[in-house]
Amino acid sequence: MSLRQNFLIILVFFGMVLSGLIYLNSNQTRCNQQIIEQVFIEPKWKLKNFGLRSSPGIFYNQPSALVGRTDVASVTSWLAPIIWEGTFDATLIDIIYKQQNLTIATTVFALGKYTRFLKEFLESAEQHYFVGFRVHYYLFTDLPEEVPEVKMGENHSLTVRKVPSLNRWQDISMGRMEILEKLTENELANEADYIFCLDVDTKFYGRWGVETLGHLVGVIHPWFFNVPRFIFTYEHRRESQAYIPAGEGDYYYTGAAFGGSLNDVHKLTRTCREQMNIDAANSIEAIWHEESHLNKYLFYNKPSKLLSPEYLWRDISMCVGQVKIIRFSHVAKNNAEVRPNL
Ligand SMILES: CC(=O)N[C@H]1[C@@H](OP(=O)(O)OP(=O)(O)OC[C@H]2O[C@@H](n3ccc(=O)[nH]c3=O)[C@H](O)[C@@H]2O)O[C@H](CO)[C@H](O)[C@@H]1O
Numbered sequence: 645m646s647l648r649q650n651f652l653i654i655l656v657f658f659g660m661v662l663s664g665l666i667y668l669n670s671n672q673t674r675c676n677q678q679i680i681e682q683v684f685i686e687p688k689w690k691l692k693n694f695g696l697r698s699s700p701g702i703f704y705n706q707p708s709a710l711v712g713r714t715d716v717a718s719v720t721s722w723l724a725p726i727i728w729e730g731t732f733d734a735t736l737i738d739i740i741y742k743q744q745n746l747t748i749a750t751t752v753f754a755l756g757k758y759t760r761f762l763k764e765f766l767e768s769a770e771q772h773y774f775v776g777f778r779v780h781y782y783l784f785t786d787l788p789e790e791v792p793e794v795k796m797g798e799n800h801s802l803t804v805r806k807v808p809s810l811n812r813w814q815d816i817s818m819g820r821m822e823i824l825e826k827l828t829e830n831e832l833a834n835e836a837d838y839i840f841c842l843d844v845d846t847k848f849y850g851r852w853g854v855e856t857l858g859h860l861v862g863v864i865h866p867w868f869f870n871v872p873r874f875i876f877t878y879e880h881r882r883e884s885q886a887y888i889p890a891g892e893g894d895y896y897y898t899g900a901a902f903g904g905s906l907n908d909v910h911k912l913t914r915t916c917r918e919q920m921n922i923d924a925a926n927s928i929e930a931i932w933h934e935e936s937h938l939n940k941y942l943f944y945n946k947p948s949k950l951l952s953p954e955y956l957w958r959d960i961s962m963c964v965g966q967v968k969i970i971r972f973s974h975v976a977k978n979n980a981e982v983r984p985n986l
């Protein structure tokens with residue numbers, strides 16, 4: 645082998661070693677970058693997980709593995725609890741959740757003549773809704789001057805936000821999704837742990853407390869808890885994004901009350917808003933507006949907790965055997981008189 649050949653072989657060898665080192669080094673840099681990214685990404689939503697801690701010296705009835713409600717289902721087929729009177733111990737559950745120092749944001753919209761419902765809604769909420777826990781109501785209205793003075797209980801506060809008036813009640817009802825999407829993404833992300841979004845033409849008559857908290861919470865509609873699913877008023881036109889095929893579906897959920905963690909409610913409201921925008925671009929409006937989109941969402945994203953119709957009844961004057969206590973109910977209203985359009 646000539647000197648020149650030897651030199652070439654040595655050169656090729658060094659070349660290989662050098663490119664190997666460069667490859668390793670670039671790979672290491674990539675790994676480092678990944679690790680750095682992981683370390684610096686901040687969780688966007690408040691995530692508390694204290695478990696369900698109890699305290700010594702609390703006395704309550706023995707929980708039973710055998711005895712419970714037999715006239716209603718208290719768990720879904722995907723193992724989410726369905727909350728009825730008799731399925732929880734209010735004293736125990738309050739003690740457990742007291743330790744978590746929670747804030748529950750609650751939104752309510754009152755535009756146009758619906759401001760007349762505010763007084764009873766807020767006054768009754770102050771008697772029954774998360775009493776003893778931190779609650780921050782966000783009230784959206786086009787008429788802030790008509791918001792009544794209601795004395796807030798300890799750790800309860802109210803923020804009023806002005807929103808533009810709209811001519812169609814359907815747009816007011818559907819428009820809530822976009823406002824909630826923004827609220828849950830921006831300012832509330834680090835302020836509250838859970839959120840509930842409630843209709844205003846309602847009144848509280850009984851306890852609504854921490855038994856309702858969960859990642860994604862749907863309320864079974866008071867007209868449809870005891871009927872086969874072909875009766876559910878889902879959107880059945882394929883052209884709408886809210887479409888659910890005939891013969892499918894779990895429960896029919898009300899649009900008048902839903903909630904969960906900030907993260908989950910943000911995803912829900914964002915999806916419903918996006919789907920409603922697509923429908924609008926295709927000149928179609930789902931049969932029950934955002935309620936149809938909510939039902940589609942909760943069909944494919946199963947709620948982690950369901951509230952029985954005790955948590956949204958039709959009208960206090962009607963009764964049904966399984967509903968042992970009416971906690972929250974729609975009030976009777978004359979739609980033609982209160983809505984801006986038919
Ligand atoms: C029992 C139930 O499931 N109720 C739902 C149902 O009828 P509802 O008859 O309960 O609808 P609604 O008239 O109460 O409107 C929904 C909400 O929009 C707000 N609003 C509406 C009109 C107005 O002029 N000003 C105003 O502030 C207000 O917060 C009201 O509670 O269908 C609606 C959409 O189709 C919503 O899904 C409701 O939650």
Ligand SMILES: [Mn+2]
Pocket residue numbers: 843844845900974
């Ligand atoms: Mn309503």
